[in-house]
Amino acid sequence: MAGNTFGQLFRISTFGESHGEAIGVIIDGCPAQLDIDLEFIQTELDRRKPGQSKITTQRKESDTVKILSGVFEGKTTGTPIAMLIPNEDQRSKDYSHNTDVFRPSHADYTYYAKYGIRDHRGGGRSSARETAARVAAGAVAKLLLKSQGIDVISHVSSVGKINAPAPDFSNADRFIEEREKNIVRCVNQYVAEEMITRIDEVRKQGDTIGGKVTCYINNCPAGLGEPVFDKLHADLGKAMLSINAVHGFEYGSGFAGSEMLGSEHNDSPIPHPSPVGKGALIQTLTNNAGGILGGISNGMPIEFTVAFKPVATIMHNQQTINAKGEAAEISGKGRHDPCVVPRAVPIVEAMAALVIADHLLRHRASKL
Ligand SMILES: Cc1cc2nc3c(=O)[nH]c(=O)nc-3n(C[C@H](O)[C@H](O)[C@H](O)COP(=O)(O)O)c2cc1C
Ligand SMILES: C=C(O[C@@H]1CC(C(=O)O)=C[C@@H](OP(=O)(O)O)[C@H]1O)C(=O)O
Numbered sequence: 001m002a003g004n005t006f007g008q009l010f011r012i013s014t015f016g017e018s019h020g021e022a023i024g025v026i027i028d029g030c031p032a033q034l035d036i037d038l039e040f041i042q043t044e045l046d047r048r049k050p051g052q053s054k055i056t057t058q059r060k061e062s063d064t065v066k067i068l069s070g071v072f073e074g075k076t077t078g079t080p081i082a083m084l085i086p087n088e089d090q091r092s093k094d095y096s097h098n099t100d101v102f103r104p105s106h107a108d109y110t111y112y113a114k115y116g117i118r119d120h121r122g123g124g125r126s127s128a129r130e131t132a133a134r135v136a137a138g139a140v141a142k143l144l145l146k147s148q149g150i151d152v153i154s155h156v157s158s159v160g161k162i163n164a165p166a167p168d169f170s171n172a173d174r175f176i177e178e179r180e181k182n183i184v185r186c187v188n189q190y191v192a193e194e195m196i197t198r199i200d201e202v203r204k205q206g207d208t209i210g211g212k213v214t215c216y217i218n219n220c221p222a223g224l225g226e227p228v229f230d231k232l233h234a235d236l237g238k239a240m241l242s243i244n245a246v247h248g249f250e251y252g253s254g255f256a257g258s259e260m261l262g263s264e265h266n267d268s269p270i271p272h273p274s275p276v277g278k279g280a281l282i283q284t285l286t287n288n289a290g291g292i293l294g295g296i297s298n299g300m301p302i303e304f305t306v307a308f309k310p311v312a313t314i315m316h317n318q319q320t321i322n323a324k325g326e327a328a329e330i331s332g333k334g335r336h337d338p339c340v341v342p343r344a345v346p347i348v349e350a351m352a353a354l355v356i357a358d359h360l361l362r363h364r365a366s367k368l
Contacts, residue, residue, distance in 0.1 A: 029361065087129070103312055217356060
């Protein structure tokens with residue numbers, strides 16, 4: 001069904017529910033002869049998987065990925081790549097309270113309204129468990145981008161009102177090395193100590209908190225994107241807004257740009273000392289454009305921020321309704337994230353990599 005697919009030339013379809021047998025993805029359109037590093041794909045999944053820290057859901061999933069097709073002797077064959085991730089720790093009985101009562105601010109009611117039936121075990125298809133499949137596909141897209149020298153990296157830029165300055169992303173390898181060191185913090189991402197303390201505080205109160213992830217795409221050549229509907233920032237926005245719990249997307253100067261004068265906002269082009277990629281013959285003194293003009297990349301780093309709402313399932317008694325429309329009460333049970341942003345980092349990167357991989361292929365098809 002169209003609702004389960006994403007992309008034009010580098011296309012993915014995901015399948016599976018949180019408490020079903022498995023989740024997975026099929027990638028169609030990945031060029032042949034791309035080196036597939038299974039260890040890298042697994043590492044990306046490990047960055048997202050649940051159950052690794054007190055500040056994430058306690059559901060323990062190994063998220064071990066199996067490639068079923070499309071790869072032969074370590075290289076893509078140009079045929080559909082299917083990847084499967086079994087579910088191992090569902091414990092569905094813990095969710096029986098949820099059978100016919102709708103959790104406030106989760107997707108329980110809207111799924112019921114749309115289909116008249118819903119898999120109430122955990123979040124079913126609406127659970128962010130599905131994003132593991134996106135991360136697996138995104139890892140393949142990242143391998144494609146790496147082969148062209150393009151890096152996609154992001155970090156937790158805020159939790160509640162705590163903001164973090166951007167780490168030094170100018171050297172992607174050094175950043176990734178730093179992040180590896182951070183794995184001892186159990187969250188596998190670049191999360192400030194103060195943020196971890198705040199998330200834990202909120203968790204102990206049975207509550208949840210929102211936050212933001214900022215993403216940088218470095219060495220993206222100029223010329224990727226489309227002039228009208230599928231503008232690069234429009235496709236990035238759609239990709240980000242398709243991630244569970246996302247409530248905002250801004251690129252470049254974003255909402256702050258609306259408070260600026262043109263004389264402050266314009267990015268002055270200067271000659272590029274060493275052109276990166278095809279067509280990247282300029283750079284700009286500032287980057288309020290976020291690396292995109294007229295829907296097409298201009299060769300500067302692409303920068304955007306994604307805002308996530310606080311997790312809906314809280315461990316407090318809340319007013320709601322049941323499937324008959326009668327007043328009811330619900331208190332969260334089962335295992336839930338107190339804040340999604342630490343685990344959202346690899347999801348944001350995966351979706352960004354999928355968009356750039358798709359537009360890279362589209363760009364190659366756009367001129368002789
Ligand atoms: C990484 C990640 C983990 C999440 N974990 C939970 C969770 O444990 N409990 C929950 O209620 N929502 C969680 N969410 C959010 C829900 O999946 C999301 O709110 C729900 O599908 C409704 O969709 P919407 O918020 O996009 O409207 C998570 C989201 C992400 C990205
Ligand atoms: C299992 C994962 O996270 C889940 C995301 C999620 C949600 O509502 O989004 C709710 C919880 O699971 P369940 O679907 O069992 O209620 C989280 O544990 C995962 O990310 O792999």
